[in-house]
Structure formats: structure tokens, C-alpha cells
Amino acid sequence: MIYGRSLLHIVASLIILHLSGAIKKGTEKQTTSETQKSVQCGTWTKHAEGGVFTSPNYPSKYPPDRECIYIIEAAPRQCIELYFDEKYSIEPSWECKFDHIEVRDGPFGFSPIIGRFCGQQNPPVIKSSGRFLWIKFFADGELESMGFSARYNFTP
Numbered sequence: 667m668i669y670g671r672s673l674l675h676i677v678a679s680l681i682i683l684h685l686s687g688a689i690k691k692g693t694e695k696q697t698t699s700e701t702q703k704s705v706q707c708g709t710w711t712k713h714a715e716g717g718v719f720t721s722p723n724y725p726s727k728y729p730p731d732r733e734c735i736y737i738i739e740a741a742p743r744q745c746i747e748l749y750f751d752e753k754y755s756i757e758p759s760w761e762c763k764f765d766h767i768e769v770r771d772g773p774f775g776f777s778p779i780i781g782r783f784c785g786q787q788n789p790p791v792i793k794s795s796g797r798f799l800w801i802k803f804f805a806d807g808e809l810e811s812m813g814f815s816a817r818y819n820f821t822p
Contacts, residue, residue, distance in 0.1 A: 707734030721813030
């Protein structure tokens with residue numbers, strides 16, 4: 667069990683390091699802290715009281731060519747409830763092939779998929795079966811939109 671938990675933390679650290687490198691690429695000219703804040707995306711979070719995360723630049727249009735991974739971790743024996751705010755807009759496409767949000771029931775990109783969402787109608791309330799949710803926001807190179815704001819809390 668200790669080995670599995672250590673492996674999980676190593677994998678999470680590598681994901682976060684990868685995200686940091688990918689995010690910094692092409693943003694060297696931006697200097698203000700407000701601008702820097704708007705370009706960052708993706709996080710591993712485990713705040714006991716829940717929290718909020720958004721697509722980059724929300725509620726303004728998100729930038730093109732972006733992939734953000736959000737991993738939410740609850741305490742042992744707790745589950746996660748994820749709510750998307752009403753102001754929600756992701757480029758619509760058939761089967762959400764282009765810009766989309768993908769939610770998986772676990773801490774990895776290969777965890778069981780809960781759903782893939784895009785368009786103007788916000789996703790339903792999402793409940794995890796365990797203590798992790800993996801959320802990917804993907805934007806291709808064309809047709810940006812407002813994006814999303816999501817909040818989460820934990821239940822026993």
C-alpha cells in the first residue's frame with residue numbers, strides 16, 4: 667500500500683512537471699502576474715473544504731492549443747461531487763472531437779471515463795465512485811469560447 671501511494675505521488679509530480687513545462691512554452695514575453703495567472707492551467711488539488719477551478723482566461727475566451735489536467739483528491743473514504751457553473755461554453759462538435767472537457771473516475775488519464783462534454787449546455791453533476799477525479803480540458807487551434815468554471819466538494 668505504501669509503495670502504491672508513493673508511486674501515485676511520483677506519477678502526479680511528473681504530470682505536474684510536464685504541465686509546467688508545456689504551459690511555459692510560448693509565454694516567455696508575458697511579464698505581469700495577472701497575465702501569468704491567466705496562462706496557467708491544470709492542478710492537483712486536495713483542499714479539504716472543496717474548491718473551484720476554471721478554464722484559462724475564464725470568463726473571457728480560452729486560448730487555442732491548450733491542454734489542462736486537473737486532478738481532484740478527496741480524503742480516504744470520501745467521494746467527489748463536481749458542478750459546472752451555468753456560464754459554460756465549449757466549442758460544440760460531434761462527439762466533442764475538438765474542444766472538450768473529459769472527466770474520468772480515478773487519478774489517471776486511463777481511469778474509467780465518466781463523460782466528454784462540449785457545447786453550450788453545462789454537464790450534469792458528476793459524482794466519483796472513489797476519492798479521485800481526473801479532468802482534462804482540451805482546446806484545439808480554432809474557435810475558442812468562454813470555457814467553464816467548476817466547483818467541487820466532498821461527500822462521505
